[in-house]
Amino acid sequence: MTTIQGATIWLTGASSGIGLALAEQLAAKGAKLILTARSTQTLEALAERLPGEHQVLSLDLSKPEEAVRNAATALGEQKIDILINNAGVSQRSLALDTEFQVYRDLMEINYFSVVALSKWVAPRMVEQGHGCIVSVSSVAGKVATKRRSGYSGAKFAVIGFMDALRAELKASNVHCLTVCPGFVHTQIAHNALVADGSRLGQADPDNAGGISAEQCAQEIVRAIEQRRDEIVVGKGLSKIAPWLQRVAPGLLRNMIAKRD
Ligand SMILES: NC(=O)c1ccc[n+]([C@@H]2O[C@H](COP(=O)([O-])OP(=O)(O)OC[C@H]3O[C@@H](n4cnc5c(N)ncnc54)[C@H](OP(=O)(O)O)[C@@H]3O)[C@@H](O)[C@H]2O)c1
Numbered sequence: 001m002t003t004i005q006g007a008t009i010w011l012t013g014a015s016s017g018i019g020l021a022l023a024e025q026l027a028a029k030g031a032k033l034i035l036t037a038r039s040t041q042t043l044e045a046l047a048e049r050l051p052g053e054h055q056v057l058s059l060d061l062s063k064p065e066e067a068v069r070n071a072a073t074a075l076g077e078q079k080i081d082i083l084i085n086n087a088g089v090s091q092r093s094l095a096l097d098t099e100f101q102v103y104r105d106l107m108e109i110n111y112f113s114v115v116a117l118s119k120w121v122a123p124r125m126v127e128q129g130h131g132c133i134v135s136v137s138s139v140a141g142k143v144a145t146k147r148r149s150g151y152s153g154a155k156f157a158v159i160g161f162m163d164a165l166r167a168e169l170k171a172s173n174v175h176c177l178t179v180c181p182g183f184v185h186t187q188i189a190h191n192a193l194v195a196d197g198s199r200l201g202q203a204d205p206d207n208a209g210g211i212s213a214e215q216c217a218q219e220i221v222r223a224i225e226q227r228r229d230e231i232v233v234g235k236g237l238s239k240i241a242p243w244l245q246r247v248a249p250g251l252l253r254n255m256i257a258k259r260d
Pocket of ligand 1: 012013014015016017018019036037038039040059060061062063086087088089090109136137138139140180181182183184185186187188189191207210
């Protein structure tokens with residue numbers, strides 16, 4: 001069992017959606033948070049209103065190496081018990097229309113930032129004899145659907161990275177949790193990249209009909225406490241899709257191809 005009370009938790013994507021709900025729930029349980037995103041003012045206001053003492057660390061995770069250098073300067077030797085790699089950006093564009101640079105951008109924020117932050121904190125966790133690294137992938141990291149070729153590629157990669165890291169860190173008592181949410185009602189579609197790299201700028205009925213960010217966060221917190229390896233969070237088809245892919249892959253592929 002992992003205890004949240006008193007733990008120092010570095011949380012990325014803390015300014016919105018699932019990360020914001022995680023910040024609220026973790027602070028309510030007595031964690032000391034390091035809040036990361038680009039929106040400094042939003043993070044400062046959040047740190048102010050949450051119970052307890054928290055730190056704001058503004059970083060642009062689309063430049064992972066620079067982000068790690070800035071984090072190293074700001075955090076120094078500070079103890080980190082739990083890292084939650086939650087920041088991410090989705091996609092809504094067909095592969096044949098999408099500029100190559102969009103694929104690189106989606107990999108930087110969704111995959112390379114996870115690798116960079118995890119590689120920076122993991123040696124400290126090994127040295128202190130405990131720790132937890134959480135990475136928020138997606139059901140799209142297990143089952144790819146239309147208009148998400150770059151996003152799915154990055155989220156599949158996160159699962160592979162986390163599976164290998166878990167095996168390598170098991171003997172060091174560092175717990176690795178991969179989270180695969182289905183549809184969650186957040187700003188994710190609004191912020192999703194389209195073919196030319198600009199933002200979609202509108203909601204999406206699938207996400208709007210998903211579970212709440214609060215419910216998703218509750219399940220993530222429970223999985224951290226219970227030291228689970230991987231969880232799929234959501235409802236309806238988006239929750240059962242990974243299972244369906246294992247038991248009836250042809251059926252699921254046909255269903256996905258027929259959906260717009
Ligand atoms: N919502 C869903 O249906 C769903 C489903 C599966 C997986 N997920 C995953 O869940 C995670 C959280 O997404 P969400 O739904 O909560 O979306 P969201 O409401 O759009 O929040 C995304 C967060 O990521 C941060 N972020 C984006 N680009 C960044 C950058 N370059 N540098 C630093 N921070 C950055 C944003 O902060 P700033 O803009 O302030 O930088 C924001 O805090 C993501 O990894 C997403 O892929 C979501």
